[in-house]
Amino acid sequence: MSNPRERVAALRAEIERHNRLYYDQDAPEITDAEYDRLFRELQALESAHPELAAPDSPTQRVGGAPAKDLAAVRHDMPMLSIRTETDTEDTGAANFDARIRRELDLGPNDPPVEYAAELKLDGLAISLRYENGTLVRAATRGDGEVGEDVTANVRTIHAIPLRLKGNAPEILEVRGEIFMLRAAFEKLNRRQAEAGEKLFINPRNTAAGAVRQLDPKITAQRPLTFCAYGYGVMRGFRIPHRHSELLDAIEAFGIPVNKERKVVKGAEELIAYHAAIAKKREALPFDIDGVVYKVNDLDAQRDLGNVAREPRWAVAHKYPAQEEATEVQAIEVQVGRTGTLTPVAKLKPVFVGGVTVSNATLHNEDELRRKDVWAGDTVVVRRAGDVIPEIVTVRKHGPRRPEDRFEMPTSCPVCGSPVVRVEGEAATRCTGGLYCKAQRKQALLHFAGRRAMDIEGLGDKIVDQLVERELAKNPADLYDLDEAALAGLERMAEKSAQNLRGSIEKSKHAELHRFIYALGMPGVGEEVAKILARHFGSVANLMTADWTALMADKEAVRKDNVQRKKRGEPVEDVPLEGIGPELADSIAKFLHERHNRDVIERLTRVVEIAAPAQRRGEGGKTFVLTGSLAGMTRDEARDALEARGHKVAASVSKKTDYVVAGADAGSKLDKARSLGVRVIDEQQLKELLKER
Numbered sequence: 088m089s090n091p092r093e094r095v096a097a098l099r100a101e102i103e104r105h106n107r108l109y110y111d112q113d114a115p116e117i118t119d120a121e122y123d124r125l126f127r128e129l130q131a132l133e134s135a136h137p138e139l140a141a142p143d144s145p146t147q148r149v150g151g152a153p154a155k156d157l158a159a160v161r162h163d164m165p166m167l168s169i170r171t172e173t174d175t176e177d178t179g180a181a182n183f184d185a186r187i188r189r190e191l192d193l194g195p196n197d198p199p200v201e202y203a204a205e206l207k208l209d210g211l212a213i214s215l216r217y218e219n220g221t222l223v224r225a226a227t228r229g230d231g232e233v234g235e236d237v238t239a240n241v242r243t244i245h246a247i248p249l250r251l252k253g254n255a256p257e258i259l260e261v262r263g264e265i266f267m268l269r270a271a272f273e274k275l276n277r278r279q280a281e282a283g284e285k286l287f288i289n290p291r292n293t294a295a296g297a298v299r300q301l302d303p304k305i306t307a308q309r310p311l312t313f314c315a316y317g318y319g320v321m322r323g324f325r326i327p328h329r330h331s332e333l334l335d336a337i338e339a340f341g342i343p344v345n346k347e348r349k350v351v352k353g354a355e356e357l358i359a360y361h362a363a364i365a366k367k368r369e370a371l372p373f374d375i376d377g378v379v380y381k382v383n384d385l386d387a388q389r390d391l392g393n394v395a396r397e398p399r400w401a402v403a404h405k406y407p408a409q410e411e412a413t414e415v416q417a418i419e420v421q422v423g424r425t426g427t428l429t430p431v432a433k434l435k436p437v438f439v440g441g442v443t444v445s446n447a448t449l450h451n452e453d454e455l456r457r458k459d460v461w462a463g464d465t466v467v468v469r470r471a472g473d474v475i476p477e478i479v480t481v482r483k484h485g486p487r488r489p490e491d492r493f494e495m496p497t498s499c500p501v502c503g504s505p506v507v508r509v510e511g512e513a514a515t516r517c518t519g520g521l522y523c524k525a526q527r528k529q530a531l532l533h534f535a536g537r538r539a540m541d542i543e544g545l546g547d548k549i550v551d552q553l554v555e556r557e558l559a560k561n562p563a564d565l566y567d568l569d570e571a572a573l574a575g576l577e578r579m580a581e582k583s584a585q586n587l588r589g590s591i592e593k594s595k596h597a598e599l600h601r602f603i604y605a606l607g608m609p610g611v612g613e614e615v616a617k618i619l620a621r622h623f624g625s626v627a628n629l630m631t632a633d634w635t636a637l638m639a640d641k642e643a644v645r646k647d648n649v650q651r652k653k654r655g656e657p658v659e660d661v662p663l664e665g666i667g668p669e670l671a672d673s674i675a676k677f678l679h680e681r682h683n684r685d686v687i688e689r690l691t692r693v694v695e696i697a698a699p700a701q702r703r704g705e706g707g708k709t710f711v712l713t714g715s716l717a718g719m720t721r722d723e724a725r726d727a728l729e730a731r732g733h734k735v736a737a738s739v740s741k742k743t744d745y746v747v748a749g750a751d752a753g754s755k756l757d758k759a760r761s762l763g764v765r766v767i768d769e770q771q772l773k774e775l776l777k778e779r
């Protein structure tokens with residue numbers, strides 16, 4: 088048996104390795120239970136041998152005892168703030184460059200100034216102090232002179248190394264932002280909701296609140312991350328001449344630095360960077376509220392100096408806000424495809440996230456009550472990317488007369504059928520089914536959607552008329568429409584009637600999974616539709632399925648697999664993996680309903696449905712797509728790969744076989760390279776798709 092010192096060292100190395108596999112590479116090699124055993128063994132050894140304790144031990148990441156308050160820390164070098172350029176247009180960047188050139192006494196014939204362009208991360212600024220490579224202190228910015236000691240909390244953040252890599256300097260203060268990935272934030276809120284706890288408002292507040300906790304165990308439960316963008320005191324280290332190189336050095340010490348940074352020259356390239364990031368903004372896994380430009384030359388930075396607490400050499404160039412305040416004029420109810428009644432706030436129009444918004448969803452009755460929104464209130468509205476605008480919070484109460492209190496209607500506002508709210512469910516539903524015109528319209532729109540039967544030209548306005556005039560009650564009726572009927576619709580020229588008729592005709596050839604998806608069964612999205620298509624292979628098989636038997640069979644295979652695993656035997660594929668008993672029940676109900684069966688039967692008489700090209704496993708490789716492709720959309724690439732039996736995953740891990748990198752590929756490409764995953768370009772993808 089090795090001595091405790093050696094065992095502690097071995098355990099630390101092993102645990103750090105598993106941390107990297109789990110947190111950085113998304114490819115754990117051991118189960119959580121096995122990890123816990125290693126961790127507890129290390130904890131036990133450290134408490135039995137206090138002389139072996141170390142500030143950079145992985146055990147320090149779980150958080151110790153809560154503090155009474157956070158101690159004050161004076162910054163040796165003040166933490167500066169940054170001047171904000173509120174002009175979100177190109178002129179914002181041009182004005183900054185002009186100012187810098189003036190301050191540096193540069194004439195029109197002097198070369199362009201070099202800048203470091205970075206993202207403006209939206210979180211909490213932090214200063215990390217490493218002494219001889221070990222993290223010894225973390226402090227918030229505070230007023231710039233004095234911040235708060237949050238070392239215990241910051242140790243719980245896995246992105247922050249407790250020890251630097253390589254030849255660490257005597258002192259290195261790294262400054263950067265602690266923030267939260269959007270996906271992690273959403274997951275956290277889902278967990279809160281399930282536990283019946285209060286939801287968090289946005290990633291930034293949540294990150295800031297988590298860092299300033301008195302109890303580090305709470306911080307440890309918040310999925311925080313970190314990126315460096317600057318520095319404080321440095322000693323015993325050859326400091327490079329450029330800001331960008333300093334960040335490279337910090338990165339080489341093992342500290343994360345954002346990959347989207349770029350060295351650019353002159354106003355034009357600043358503008359191009361601002362525009363390129365604006366395009367990418369929604370696709371980034373975290374929120375930003377702008378970009379930051381910094382004069383890259385550190386000597387020039389020193390010459391430029393500061394005004395008050397803001398350096399002259401840097402500016403934050405903002406984007407249009409994604410949150411704005413406005414007034415709720417009324418709360419109405421909309422009926423969705425599956426009959427769900429959604430309360431919608433009618434807003435005084437407001438410009439947010441680049442468009443004018445006049446409606447925002449309140450999701451459901453519980454959400455509306457939780458946020459306590461009334462007509463007349465002033466609220467904060469958020470719109471990011473393609474997501475539906477929503478109300479974040481109430482900023483100021485309106486008059487709130489009791490008679491204005493919102494009540495969920497007891498009958499459907501569209502068809503008058505009674506509404507029900509199933510116990511344990513958030514949704515209130517209209518019981519009218521396809522008798523309800525709102526549901527009919529939504530069902531037709533869904534059926535015609537791009538990812539479903541792809542009937543081009545069958546939009547809102549047309550569907551409204553088809554349903555109002557009772558020309559189409561269900562998807563099957565669409566195929567009975569002739570050109571004359573279509574031409575009779577309002578605002579429908581002869582040519583467009585012809586085109587629409589043509590797209591309806593074209594949709595008569597469909598792949599099975601698209602057809603299943605198009606039916607709009609509750610709970611059946613694209614993924615589930617694909618599982619059903621692969622399993623059943625035809626509409627007839629799907630229609631005659633015995634769901635009780637299937638689910639029993641599934642359960643039996645699963646149980647058998649548990650035994651097989653114990654015996655070390657190979658396991659079998661679980662049938663209909665991904666479809667649980669509740670979903671199976673709802674599919675079975677839908678398929679049993681007379682009306683639905685009639686519609687499906689009529690559809691199968693006119694639509695020619697192609698069985699899945701190949702069954703799962705024949706292609707069997709896992710792909711990740713990143714960047715933009717020139718000759719096809721990512722959806723098309725995904726369809727083509729899946730049709731050949733391959734899988735397309737969202738993120739890169741050790742299990743990825745190929746990463747297809749298009750133009751402007753970002754962090755997924757970097758990750759592929761660091762994991763040694765094979766990277767191919769669009770041309771290679773095309774060749775691969777040609778192969779049999």
Ligand code: IVH
Pocket residue numbers: 167168169205206207208209210211212213228263264316317379398401403
């Ligand atoms: S540099 C030289 N760079 O923005 C001035 N700050 O509004 C020091 N921030 O307190 C800051 N991303 O919390 C800098 N790439 C970036 C940044 C960034 C986000 C934050 C930081 C700062 C605040 C100022």
